[in-house]
Amino acid sequence: MPSSACLSCDVCCRFPERDSFLRPFFTADEIGTATAAGLPPALFPHPDGSQIDLVPNPDGEGYVCPAFDCATSQCRIYEARPLDCRLYPFALMWDAMHEQVLLGWDTKCPYMRDQSSPLVAQAADEVAGWIEQDARVETLVRYPRLIGRFQEDVIVLRPLERVTERLRQGRMQVRTQALTLGDRERMEAALAVSAGVQGTPLAAASFAYHYIWRHRVTYSWAVLHDHLCLFADCPDGLFMALPPLGAGPLAQPLAEAFRFMRERNGDSRVTRVENVPEACINEVRALGYRATAKEPDYLYEASALSDLSGESLKSPRAACNRFIRERGGILEPYEPRDQRACVSLFHEWREQKQRAGADDWASALLADAAGAHETALSDTAELGLTGAVVRVGGRIRAYTMGLWLNPSVFCVLLEIADRDIVGLGPFVFREFCRQARAKGACWINTMDDSGLPSLARSKQWYHPARLLPNYIVTEC
Numbered sequence: 485m486p487s488s489a490c491l492s493c494d495v496c497c498r499f500p501e502r503d504s505f506l507r508p509f510f511t512a513d514e515i516g517t518a519t520a521a522g523l524p525p526a527l528f529p530h531p532d533g534s535q536i537d538l539v540p541n542p543d544g545e546g547y548v549c550p551a552f553d554c555a556t557s558q559c560r561i562y563e564a565r566p567l568d569c570r571l572y573p574f575a576l577m578w579d580a581m582h583e584q585v586l587l588g589w590d591t592k593c594p595y596m597r598d599q600s601s602p603l604v605a606q607a608a609d610e611v612a613g614w615i616e617q618d619a620r621v622e623t624l625v626r627y628p629r630l631i632g633r634f635q636e637d638v639i640v641l642r643p644l645e646r647v648t649e650r651l652r653q654g655r656m657q658v659r660t661q662a663l664t665l666g667d668r669e670r671m672e673a674a675l676a677v678s679a680g681v682q683g684t685p686l687a688a689a690s691f692a693y694h695y696i697w698r699h700r701v702t703y704s705w706a707v708l709h710d711h712l713c714l715f716a717d718c719p720d721g722l723f724m725a726l727p728p729l730g731a732g733p734l735a736q737p738l739a740e741a742f743r744f745m746r747e748r749n750g751d752s753r754v755t756r757v758e759n760v761p762e763a764c765i766n767e768v769r770a771l772g773y774r775a776t777a778k779e780p781d782y783l784y785e786a787s788a789l790s791d792l793s794g795e796s797l798k799s800p801r802a803a804c805n806r807f808i809r810e811r812g813g814i815l816e817p818y819e820p821r822d823q824r825a826c827v828s829l830f831h832e833w834r835e836q837k838q839r840a841g842a843d844d845w846a847s848a849l850l851a852d853a854a855g856a857h858e859t860a861l862s863d864t865a866e867l868g869l870t871g872a873v874v875r876v877g878g879r880i881r882a883y884t885m886g887l888w889l890n891p892s893v894f895c896v897l898l899e900i901a902d903r904d905i906v907g908l909g910p911f912v913f914r915e916f917c918r919q920a921r922a923k924g925a926c927w928i929n930t931m932d933d934s935g936l937p938s939l940a941r942s943k944q945w946y947h948p949a950r951l952l953p954n955y956i957v958t959e960c
């Protein structure tokens with residue numbers, strides 16, 4: 485790559501999100517060299533090999549590698565930059581089925597786009613030959629995260645046979661499949677026979693809870709020892725989004741799933757099982773795993789939310805009464821034709837929240853939430869969701885979506901209400917809970933608070949009957 489091309493380009497070393505999966509990975513040796521060249525060790529979450537922490541772009545939007553000098557467009561550690569960066573715009577990635585390691589070139593690089601095919605082919609031969617040498621192959625075996633996931637905008641140049649063969653040696657042959665809407669029935673059937681997951685389920689014990697986030701997380705599933713295992717591929721590697729689902733003990737499927745994640749993730753601490761309910765914890769602890777509590781789900785009595793009676797619920801009751809007195813309005817079923825108005829309301833609501841002063845974490849959640857709301861609003865029926873809207877002055881000013889976790893527990897998955905209309909939020913929530921109660925709900929689950937104090941306060945305002953413990957399970 486001629487440096488003139490790199491110095492006039494604005495692609496490399498800059499990233500749209502802080503946790504971009506494209507941020508460079510440094511091996512333990514490369515971290516040592518980079519820190520000796522002046523990068524603070526704190527930029528590397530795991531000294532035994534990790535992706536570097538990005539920093540906000542001082543000159544604009546997004547994030548940059550901390551080694552990048554925005555004033556000169558140069559790498560401050562150019563001679564010590566990691567293999568990941570040395571290869572670019574060539575890239576190592578798995579094919580879509582995660583069966584073959586490929587050498588590709590990233591079409592995001594404008595220089596490569598302008599080069600002739602013979603020149604690219606010659607360079608690819610040289611790079612492939614170099615990568616397939618023993619030293620590099622062993623580095624890739626030790627650090628499998630140097631091989632990225634399949635990307636459609638990376639053009640495949642060569643399969644890397646030696647690397648693939650070496651990585652497959654002694655490894656589990658697990659056939660994973662991308663999670664699609666067509667898998668809802670399969671997953672719900674597996675949830676229904678998972679003893680520990682039923683009872684009073686967490687909101688995560690549902691298909692839609694995960695599927696609506698597929699713009700941020702790539703979900704796949706596999707069957708291990710007759711249990712359906714739901715995996716989530718995030719920027720840092722692969723984890724399980726739920727414990728293995730199915731009838732019978734967890735010992736074998738859990739052991740296989742951890743082995744599979746370890747093979748994919750190497751030493752990364754991303755290897756874990758999320759959303760493990762209390763009822764499974766004695767079993768997993770007895771198997772020698774570590775269980776750590778995360779934010780619990782909020783569970784309410786459906787009758788309490790429907791009536792809002794008594795001194796403790798005086799404030800939400802007064803807010804509902806004020807909305808009815810000043811604005812009127814009824815809860816109507818959500819129809820597909822309401823989609824555009826709801827998406828537009830979401831964006832208005834997000835601006836209201838940001839004007840009110842959302843912190844960094846809350847802002848990041850809000851940015852991510854747009855895609856989840858759009859999926860829920862467009863695939864409502866396929867996801868098994870029930871939706872409702874409230875119109876004020878003929879315009880939709882609130883919408884909500886929910887689903888049944890079992891015949892007696894209804895989960896409120898999304899709720900958006902114009903923050904400038906006093907009492908609208910409590911009104912839509914109460915009316916939606918009333919509808920669920922009329923259909924048999926004894927309990928209402930409103931999910932966790934994502935660690936946000938403002939969200940925790942609004943959930944506490946309704947006095948939850950219980951907090952449902954939720955655990956992350958890791959190997960000791």
Ligand code: SF4
Pocket residue numbers: 496497508549550551552553558559560561562565566569
């Ligand atoms: S280490 Fe250097 S080449 Fe690699 S992303 Fe950072 S600034 Fe760019």
